[in-house]
Amino acid sequence: MYFDEEDILHVVRRELFTLRSNLEATPYGLRSVPTHTEDGIPIRKLYVSNLPPKTTRAELFGVFAPYGFIKSCWLRKGDKGSSKNSPIPTYAFVTFSNPADAHKALQAPSHEKNLRGRNLRISPADSWHQPVEDADGRVRWKPRGPKSDRPTSRDSNNSHSEEAVDTNSSEVPQETTEIVAETSTSETEIETVQETAEEEQGYNILDILNRDCLTHILTYIPLRDLIISERVSKAWQSMVQEYLAGIRVFKTSWWQHVPETLTTAVLRRVLQRVGGSLTRLHIDHPWSALNDRTAHTVGKFCPDLEEFKVVGMHTKNWNPLIYGCKQLRSLSFVSCNKLTDSSLVHLVKSDSCIESLMVANNTHVTGLFLTGSNPPKLNSLSFYNCYNLQGTVLCAAIDTLPNLTTLKLDVCPATMWKIIPLILQKLPQLEDLSLSEYTSVEISFATQSNEAFCESLATLTELKTLNLSRNIHITNDVMKQVAQSCPKLESLNISSCNSRKQFPHTGVSDEGVMAICGSCMCLRRLDVSYLAALSDDGVCAAHVLPHLTELTARGNPALTAESVARCIASCHFLKEVDVCGCDGVSEALVEAARRALERRPRALVLRLAGTAAAALQSEFPTHKMLTVNVVDDRSNPNLRPDFVDRIFEDSSDDSLDELYDHDDFDDFFGQDDELFLDDELDDYEAIYAYGLHAPGVILL
Known part of the structure; x- marks a missing residue:
């Protein structure tokens, strides 16, 4: 390839200006930066070189955005050279809307124009690359001259890496024109249009916002809409895929805006996209119709899952979950009516990695699944509102849980309170204990002795969190024992412990609160709400x-x-x-x-x-x-x-007198014929239309 002398002078002149412009000052004073080209055209477009490999438009935009509004930011990566093994250097063009902004970018010190440790080389683009400004002040941003007069990317690479870098050129060297003539017209037009489109394409929101901002914005967009929107463009598809690969937490309740019922097939398609990166999964959709294949789906597509929560599902078999999710640490089952001991026995076997297990609002689990299981890593066990939980079975199972540090037995049967002291005596290493909402009226009026419970508390020297809210068995003696035995206590909740003045014992009063505040110096959170015997003296002790x-x-x-x-x-x-x-x-x-x-x-x-x-x-x-x-x-x-409670006051006995004063009940309830079904309901089809089942209908 041959070059004219004038072309070589242009290249040398531009490189000399690039080197000179990166100096902070000359030996004879501050350097002068031109505002117009040699032809008198205002400088808006800057030529940028010495870029680090794999530079993105967003990074380049971030370097020059502080100097002014950028009209376009075109980046040429070295992947279209004649030889794939020796790609051409990477360079770029940055076009400002205002020439003054481009002038500021040229005058800026070199340390501000630094990208990944490299000082960028900045110089004005040649005059034929600069946008033309008409006499009336209007700027023509589009390329000048016919498309056939502009060099292609292939010709630019063969001629010179810096001479024919912009498709806006209207002055093409003779050698380049000859090579263009040798290529096919269709191929030349296609490459020219593609490169022109890349150069003239302005920046969008993907270039302005960084990944953190985009990720925060995408959290407000439904996952299904994001998947559908991937077809917009390749850049958007790449960004969505990057966002989906970074999702760590997913809750099916985020589908509440969708009127469709969540099925296992729908959940399967979602987990195929995001399951590989999930660490927390909550299946808590209110209108779910998930079947027994749900456990297989979660175990197959969520191999790195660490926390799993299920709400309101009627699935018995959860064994596939433990075989697929080898990293599972936390399990929570809330309002799962068909969950039984046989459903949990494989989840807490001897080689299980489960560390936390919680069962809430269940009427089938008795605690028998823990007997003989001996899970080595289980350290947190929680039961809430499990009416069929048996204290004797749980007490026997505690012997196989040597590492248990968290125990929560809330809203359990009233008979559980008699077994709790035996359980606590086996767990001296407990750090978190919750015994809330024991409000049985039958036991509250019976004479109860808390000596056994106080003796069990004496062994809990490592206790840090204690929740005794709404527990009628908690008295000042219990609080004194806690103050004496639990010096590491950091959180205490004794709200509503006998908040009624008509109870046989007063519960917690100022005396108990003072004992706690005088001994537990590590206390950080204190809740003393709804205490009938609490005054300013008790609160002041804190x-x-x-x-x-x-x-x-x-x-x-x-x-x-x-x-x-x-x-x-x-x-x-x-x-x-x-x-x-x-x-x-x-x-x-x-x-x-x-x-x-x-x-x-x-x-x-x-x-x-x-x-x-x-x-x-x-x-x-x-x-x-x-x-x-x-x-x-x-x-x-x-x-x-x-x-x-004013519902049962004496004044409320006459509230229904007005109803019984009516002699004619038809005026109040309506006619009799409106209360019965039509004769057409004698056939089963009409009965089923009203949601009734024929075998359950009794005709009197």
């Missing part, structure tokens, strides 16, 4: 806790702002105070919180909905780190100690 971050005392009528204000002033790590429903808390608490934050700045949230302060509807003293919420009332009026 001011000695050095690590307290959350204090909750909802629905306590005797509580005032003075005790809570003292806790805010003394507990320097306190971040949230919830006293919703406390009538005696006034606006003085907000002023005390403001003064405390001035001495010890920190972010603090006050929840005062349902208090005297919220009823005033006045402006509170403000602080930039203080948030006062008087709208979101989180208290439950039915749990308040002074709650009165």
Whole structure:
């Protein structure tokens, strides 16, 4: 290939300017950057070289976007050379809408125009590459001259890597024109149109937003719509596939906007796309029609699954799950009516990797599946509202669970409370214990001794989290034992422990709360809501806790702002105070919180909905780190100690008198013929139309 002397001078001149422009200053002063080409055309298009391999348009856009609005950003990658083994160097053209922005980009120091450790070489593009500006100020962005006069990409590569880089050129060397004439017309036009389209294509949202922003936006788009939209373009398809490959959590409840019923076939197609990368899967769709093949589908397409939760499914066999998901750590079954002990026995066998198991709202599981299983890694066991759970069976199974550190027996049968002390004596390593919602009236009025329960608590020296909410068996003696035996306690919930004043024993009072606050110095979260015998003295005892971050005392009528204000002033790590429903808390608490934050700045949230302060509807003293919420009332009026159930009052006995005063019931209920089915329902087809089954209909 031969070049004219003038062509070589153009290349040398441009490279010299590139080297000179990357210097911060010349020996004789600041360097001067031209604003127009030699032909007087404003410089809008810049030639960029020395790019690192695999440079993307988004990266190039990010380097030049700070200097002004970019009209187009065209990147030429070295993959179209005559030899695949020796690709041509990578270069690019960046076109600014305003010449002043291009001038700023040229004047910018070299360290700002750096990409992946390389200093980019920036120079103005040749005059025939620059967009033409008419006399009236209009800019012609499209290529000038006929398509046949512009060189193709193949000719540009053969001639020179920097001379014929833009398809906008109207001045083509004679040698290049001869080669173009030798090629076929159809092939030349196709390549020219493709390269022109690439150059003139402006940037889109994929170039402006980074991957983190795009990923956050795509989380609001239904998964089915994303899969359908892949056909838009190759760039969008690549981005969607990259997003789907990065999904780690998927919940089928995200399909609630879809009126269709979720079937196993639909779930299979979804998991084929995203199952390979999932670590958490929740099947909690409200209108699901999943069959027994669901476990096979999850086990096949989700090999790296670590957490699996099922809600409201009627599937018995879950054995394929453990064979396919070798990394499964957590299992949760909620409202699965057909789940039995035989369904769980293979999930917790001796070689199982399950670490956490939770069963809720079930009437078939008895705990027999744990007997003899001896799972080595099971450390968390939770049962909630399992009416058929047998305490004796569970107590025998505890012997095979040496690593159990979390035990939750909430809303269990009333007879379970007698077995709980025997269970706790076998688990001295417990760190998390939950025994909430034991509210059986029959047991509450019987004389119960908590000596056995207190003796079992004496062995729990490693306990860090304790939940005893709504438990009528919790008294001050229990709290004193917890304070004596659990020095590592960090979270305590004793809300609504005997919140009714008519109970035979008062439950937890100021004495029990003071014992806890005086001994458990590691306490971070404390909930003393709905306690009938709690006063300001009990809440004020929390001011000695050095690590307290959350204090909750909802629905306590005797509580005032003075005790809570003292806790805010003394507990320097306190971040949230919830006293919703406390009538005696006034606006003085907000002023005390403001003064405390001035001495010890920190972010603090006050929840005062349902208090005297919220009823005033006045402006509170403000602080930039203080948030006062008087709208979101989180208290439950039915749990308040002074709650009165007015449904069974004497005044309500006459509420139905007006109904029985009617002599003619037809005026109230309607005519008799409207209450019975038509004669046409004698045949079975009409009966089935009304949703009735013929064998269940009894004719009187």
